Amino acid sequence: MMSGSTNKKKSKKSIDENVVILHQMDRGVFAPSISPFPLKLETYLRMAGIPYQNDFKNPMGPNGKTPWMTFNGKNYSDSQLCLELLAEKFQKDFSGHLTGEERAIARSFQIMAEEHLYWVLVLWRWVYTKGKTFRDIQMNFPTAMRYVMPLVVRRIKGQASAQGMGRHSQNDVIEMGLKDLRAISDYLGTKLYFTGDKPIEMDCAMFGILSQLVWCMQGSPYEQHLKGEFTNLKEFCQRMKEKFWPDWDQCLLPMKPSL
Ligand SMILES: N[C@@H](CCC(=O)N[C@@H](CS)C(=O)NCC(=O)O)C(=O)O
Structure with a gap:
Protein backbone atom coordinates (compact mmCIF):
# COMPACT_ATOMS: atom_id res chain seq x y z
CA MET A 1 0.00 0.00 0.00
CA PHE A 90 -12.93 0.91 2.20
CA GLN A 91 -12.91 -2.50 0.52
CA LYS A 92 -14.44 -1.24 -2.69
CA ASP A 93 -13.93 -3.27 -5.83
CA PHE A 94 -16.04 -2.36 -8.84
CA SER A 95 -14.04 -4.54 -11.24
CA GLY A 96 -14.14 -7.88 -9.45
CA HIS A 97 -16.64 -9.34 -11.90
CA LEU A 98 -14.33 -8.79 -14.89
CA THR A 99 -11.94 -11.36 -16.34
CA GLY A 100 -8.22 -10.69 -16.23
CA GLU A 101 -8.30 -9.92 -19.94
CA GLU A 102 -11.13 -7.40 -19.52
CA ARG A 103 -9.28 -5.70 -16.70
CA ALA A 104 -6.10 -5.58 -18.79
CA ILE A 105 -7.92 -3.95 -21.71
CA ALA A 106 -9.62 -1.46 -19.41
CA ARG A 107 -6.29 -0.50 -17.89
CA SER A 108 -4.71 -0.06 -21.32
CA PHE A 109 -7.45 2.31 -22.44
CA GLN A 110 -7.18 4.27 -19.22
CA ILE A 111 -3.43 4.66 -19.63
CA MET A 112 -3.87 5.69 -23.27
CA ALA A 113 -6.38 8.34 -22.21
CA GLU A 114 -4.42 9.63 -19.21
CA GLU A 115 -0.89 9.42 -20.55
CA HIS A 116 -1.32 10.02 -24.30
CA LEU A 117 -4.62 11.68 -25.14
CA TYR A 118 -4.18 13.88 -22.06
CA TRP A 119 -1.11 15.51 -23.65
CA VAL A 120 -3.05 16.26 -26.81
CA LEU A 121 -5.56 18.15 -24.67
CA VAL A 122 -2.80 19.90 -22.74
CA LEU A 123 -1.13 21.02 -25.96
CA TRP A 124 -4.39 22.30 -27.39
CA ARG A 125 -5.37 24.21 -24.26
CA TRP A 126 -2.00 25.67 -23.33
CA VAL A 127 0.19 25.73 -26.41
CA TYR A 128 -1.94 25.89 -29.58
CA THR A 129 -4.48 28.29 -28.05
CA LYS A 130 -1.93 29.79 -25.62
CA GLY A 131 -4.14 29.31 -22.58
CA LYS A 132 -6.79 31.68 -23.97
CA THR A 133 -9.63 29.23 -23.35
CA PHE A 134 -8.61 28.94 -19.69
CA ARG A 135 -10.29 32.25 -18.90
CA ASP A 136 -13.60 31.00 -20.26
CA ILE A 137 -13.67 27.76 -18.33
CA GLN A 138 -12.25 28.88 -14.98
CA MET A 139 -13.69 32.21 -14.06
CA ASN A 140 -11.88 32.64 -10.79
CA PHE A 141 -8.94 33.41 -12.98
CA PRO A 142 -6.67 35.52 -10.82
CA THR A 143 -5.78 38.81 -12.49
CA ALA A 144 -2.13 38.11 -11.77
CA MET A 145 -2.45 35.01 -13.93
CA ARG A 146 -2.75 37.24 -16.99
CA TYR A 147 0.80 38.39 -16.42
CA VAL A 148 2.24 34.99 -15.65
CA MET A 149 0.35 33.22 -18.44
CA PRO A 150 3.27 33.33 -20.89
CA LEU A 151 5.43 31.69 -18.23
CA VAL A 152 2.80 29.03 -17.56
CA VAL A 153 2.54 28.35 -21.29
CA ARG A 154 6.31 28.08 -21.58
CA ARG A 155 6.50 25.68 -18.63
CA ILE A 156 3.74 23.45 -20.00
CA LYS A 157 5.35 23.50 -23.43
CA GLY A 158 8.53 22.27 -21.76
CA GLN A 159 6.62 19.48 -20.01
CA ALA A 160 4.96 18.38 -23.26
CA SER A 161 8.31 18.39 -25.01
CA ALA A 162 9.89 16.33 -22.20
CA GLN A 163 6.99 13.88 -22.44
CA GLY A 164 7.55 13.71 -26.20
CA MET A 165 4.15 14.67 -27.59
CA GLY A 166 5.14 18.33 -27.72
CA ARG A 167 7.85 17.59 -30.27
CA HIS A 168 5.40 16.67 -33.00
CA SER A 169 3.70 19.08 -35.40
CA GLN A 170 0.29 20.38 -34.36
CA ASN A 171 -1.36 18.50 -37.25
CA ASP A 172 0.21 15.22 -36.21
CA VAL A 173 -0.79 15.73 -32.58
CA ILE A 174 -4.40 16.49 -33.49
CA GLU A 175 -4.43 13.40 -35.72
CA MET A 176 -3.04 11.27 -32.87
CA GLY A 177 -5.81 12.54 -30.61
CA LEU A 178 -8.36 11.65 -33.25
CA LYS A 179 -7.00 8.11 -33.47
CA ASP A 180 -7.09 7.75 -29.67
CA LEU A 181 -10.68 8.97 -29.59
CA ARG A 182 -11.65 6.63 -32.41
CA ALA A 183 -10.18 3.68 -30.51
CA ILE A 184 -11.89 4.78 -27.28
CA SER A 185 -15.19 5.25 -29.08
CA ASP A 186 -14.89 1.83 -30.74
CA TYR A 187 -14.08 0.24 -27.39
CA LEU A 188 -17.13 1.79 -25.76
CA GLY A 189 -19.33 0.89 -28.73
CA THR A 190 -22.94 0.61 -27.64
CA LYS A 191 -22.11 -0.33 -24.04
CA LEU A 192 -23.37 1.92 -21.26
CA TYR A 193 -19.96 2.03 -19.58
CA PHE A 194 -16.55 0.99 -20.82
CA THR A 195 -16.66 -2.57 -19.54
CA GLY A 196 -20.41 -3.21 -19.61
CA ASP A 197 -23.60 -2.21 -17.85
CA LYS A 198 -21.93 -1.11 -14.61
CA PRO A 199 -19.46 1.72 -14.10
CA ILE A 200 -16.08 0.69 -12.75
CA GLU A 201 -13.03 2.60 -11.54
CA MET A 202 -11.70 3.24 -15.06
CA ASP A 203 -14.97 4.88 -16.07
CA CYS A 204 -14.13 7.63 -13.58
CA ALA A 205 -10.78 8.16 -15.30
CA MET A 206 -12.33 8.15 -18.77
CA PHE A 207 -14.99 10.58 -17.57
CA GLY A 208 -12.29 12.88 -16.20
CA ILE A 209 -10.56 13.14 -19.57
CA LEU A 210 -13.56 13.00 -21.89
CA SER A 211 -15.51 15.58 -19.92
CA GLN A 212 -12.75 18.07 -20.73
CA LEU A 213 -13.48 17.53 -24.42
CA VAL A 214 -17.24 17.64 -23.97
CA TRP A 215 -17.52 20.66 -21.65
CA CYS A 216 -14.21 22.50 -21.39
CA MET A 217 -12.76 22.70 -24.89
CA GLN A 218 -15.16 24.78 -26.93
CA GLY A 219 -13.81 25.26 -30.42
CA SER A 220 -11.47 22.28 -30.26
CA PRO A 221 -10.78 20.25 -33.39
CA TYR A 222 -12.84 17.44 -31.84
CA GLU A 223 -16.03 19.39 -31.23
CA GLN A 224 -17.71 18.31 -34.47
CA HIS A 225 -16.58 14.70 -34.07
CA LEU A 226 -18.29 14.53 -30.67
CA LYS A 227 -21.54 15.45 -32.36
CA GLY A 228 -21.05 12.77 -35.01
CA GLU A 229 -18.62 9.89 -35.02
CA PHE A 230 -17.92 10.05 -31.29
CA THR A 231 -21.42 10.77 -30.09
CA ASN A 232 -21.27 7.67 -27.86
CA LEU A 233 -18.46 9.32 -25.88
CA LYS A 234 -20.58 12.40 -25.32
CA GLU A 235 -23.50 10.22 -24.24
CA PHE A 236 -21.21 8.33 -21.87
CA CYS A 237 -20.21 11.62 -20.23
CA GLN A 238 -23.83 12.63 -19.94
CA ARG A 239 -24.63 9.26 -18.33
CA MET A 240 -21.81 9.59 -15.78
CA LYS A 241 -22.84 13.15 -15.04
CA GLU A 242 -26.44 12.13 -14.37
CA LYS A 243 -25.44 9.15 -12.24
CA PHE A 244 -22.76 10.71 -10.05
CA TRP A 245 -23.28 14.44 -10.34
CA PRO A 246 -26.98 15.21 -9.74
CA ASP A 247 -25.69 18.48 -8.24
CA TRP A 248 -23.49 19.26 -11.28
CA ASP A 249 -25.04 22.66 -11.95
CA GLN A 250 -24.79 23.71 -8.32
CA CYS A 251 -21.09 22.85 -8.40
CA LEU A 252 -20.31 25.18 -11.29
CA LEU A 253 -18.98 28.69 -10.93
CA PRO A 254 -21.21 31.39 -12.34
CA MET A 255 -20.14 32.85 -15.64
CA LYS A 256 -18.65 36.29 -15.40
CA PRO A 257 -20.26 38.95 -17.54
CA SER A 258 -18.09 39.50 -20.60
CA LEU A 259 -15.59 42.28 -20.10
N1 LIG B 1 -0.88 11.22 -12.60
C1 LIG B 1 -1.37 12.38 -11.90
C2 LIG B 1 -1.47 13.53 -12.88
C3 LIG B 1 -1.88 14.83 -12.21
C4 LIG B 1 -1.59 16.01 -13.13
O1 LIG B 1 -0.85 15.93 -14.11
N2 LIG B 1 -2.19 17.15 -12.80
C5 LIG B 1 -1.96 18.33 -13.57
C6 LIG B 1 -3.26 19.08 -13.80
S1 LIG B 1 -4.26 18.22 -14.92
C7 LIG B 1 -1.05 19.25 -12.79
O2 LIG B 1 -1.15 19.34 -11.58
N3 LIG B 1 -0.15 19.94 -13.46
C8 LIG B 1 0.65 20.92 -12.84
C9 LIG B 1 2.09 20.78 -13.18
O3 LIG B 1 2.47 19.75 -13.75
O4 LIG B 1 2.83 21.69 -12.85
C10 LIG B 1 -2.70 12.07 -11.25
O5 LIG B 1 -3.37 11.13 -11.67
O6 LIG B 1 -3.06 12.74 -10.27
Missing part, protein backbone atom coordinates in the same frame (compact mmCIF):
# COMPACT_ATOMS: atom_id res chain seq x y z
CA MET A 2 1.15 3.52 -0.74
CA SER A 3 2.68 5.31 2.23
CA GLY A 4 1.66 8.91 2.83
CA SER A 5 3.59 11.77 4.31
CA THR A 6 2.52 13.01 7.72
CA ASN A 7 0.40 16.09 7.41
CA LYS A 8 2.08 19.06 9.05
CA LYS A 9 -0.14 22.02 8.36
CA LYS A 10 -2.44 21.89 5.39
CA SER A 11 -5.43 19.81 6.44
CA LYS A 12 -8.42 21.22 8.26
CA LYS A 13 -8.21 20.68 11.98
CA SER A 14 -11.51 19.11 12.90
CA ILE A 15 -11.93 16.53 10.21
CA ASP A 16 -13.52 13.24 11.15
CA GLU A 17 -11.64 9.99 10.86
CA ASN A 18 -12.02 8.30 7.48
CA VAL A 19 -13.17 11.49 5.78
CA VAL A 20 -11.07 12.38 2.73
CA ILE A 21 -9.96 15.95 2.16
CA LEU A 22 -9.73 16.31 -1.59
CA HIS A 23 -7.42 19.15 -2.54
CA GLN A 24 -8.07 20.49 -5.99
CA MET A 25 -8.33 23.65 -8.06
CA ASP A 26 -11.40 25.80 -7.92
CA ARG A 27 -14.53 24.70 -9.74
CA GLY A 28 -14.98 25.42 -13.43
CA VAL A 29 -17.75 27.21 -15.28
CA PHE A 30 -18.85 24.27 -17.43
CA ALA A 31 -17.61 21.32 -15.36
CA PRO A 32 -16.79 20.88 -11.67
CA SER A 33 -13.12 20.66 -12.57
CA ILE A 34 -11.18 21.89 -15.57
CA SER A 35 -8.64 19.20 -14.87
CA PRO A 36 -9.26 15.50 -15.61
CA PHE A 37 -7.62 14.02 -12.55
CA PRO A 38 -9.51 15.84 -9.77
CA LEU A 39 -12.78 15.14 -11.60
CA LYS A 40 -11.82 11.47 -11.81
CA LEU A 41 -11.03 11.21 -8.10
CA GLU A 42 -14.10 13.14 -6.97
CA THR A 43 -16.31 11.01 -9.23
CA TYR A 44 -14.74 7.91 -7.72
CA LEU A 45 -15.40 9.16 -4.17
CA ARG A 46 -19.04 9.60 -5.13
CA MET A 47 -19.23 6.22 -6.84
CA ALA A 48 -17.71 4.49 -3.81
CA GLY A 49 -19.78 6.52 -1.34
CA ILE A 50 -16.67 7.61 0.53
CA PRO A 51 -17.20 10.72 2.66
CA TYR A 52 -15.10 13.67 1.56
CA GLN A 53 -14.67 17.39 1.80
CA ASN A 54 -13.17 19.61 -0.86
CA ASP A 55 -10.35 22.02 -0.25
CA PHE A 56 -9.94 24.47 -3.11
CA LYS A 57 -7.29 26.57 -1.35
CA ASN A 58 -4.30 24.24 -1.55
CA PRO A 59 -4.64 22.59 -4.96
CA MET A 60 -1.03 21.58 -5.48
CA GLY A 61 0.17 18.58 -3.53
CA PRO A 62 3.55 17.48 -2.21
CA ASN A 63 4.62 16.39 -5.72
CA GLY A 64 3.54 19.68 -7.31
CA LYS A 65 0.46 18.22 -8.99
CA THR A 66 -3.27 18.35 -8.48
CA PRO A 67 -5.24 16.59 -7.07
CA TRP A 68 -3.96 15.23 -3.80
CA MET A 69 -5.70 14.16 -0.64
CA THR A 70 -5.33 14.18 3.10
CA PHE A 71 -6.67 11.10 4.77
CA ASN A 72 -6.48 10.37 8.46
CA GLY A 73 -3.71 12.90 8.94
CA LYS A 74 -1.53 11.84 6.01
CA ASN A 75 -1.04 13.37 2.57
CA TYR A 76 -1.21 11.35 -0.61
CA SER A 77 -0.55 12.34 -4.22
CA ASP A 78 -1.77 11.07 -7.59
CA SER A 79 -5.41 10.40 -8.39
CA GLN A 80 -4.81 6.73 -9.21
CA LEU A 81 -2.73 5.99 -6.11
CA CYS A 82 -5.31 7.78 -3.96
CA LEU A 83 -8.11 5.80 -5.60
CA GLU A 84 -6.31 2.49 -5.04
CA LEU A 85 -5.52 3.30 -1.43
CA LEU A 86 -9.14 4.19 -0.73
CA ALA A 87 -10.40 1.10 -2.57
CA GLU A 88 -8.30 -1.03 -0.26
CA LYS A 89 -9.17 0.89 2.88
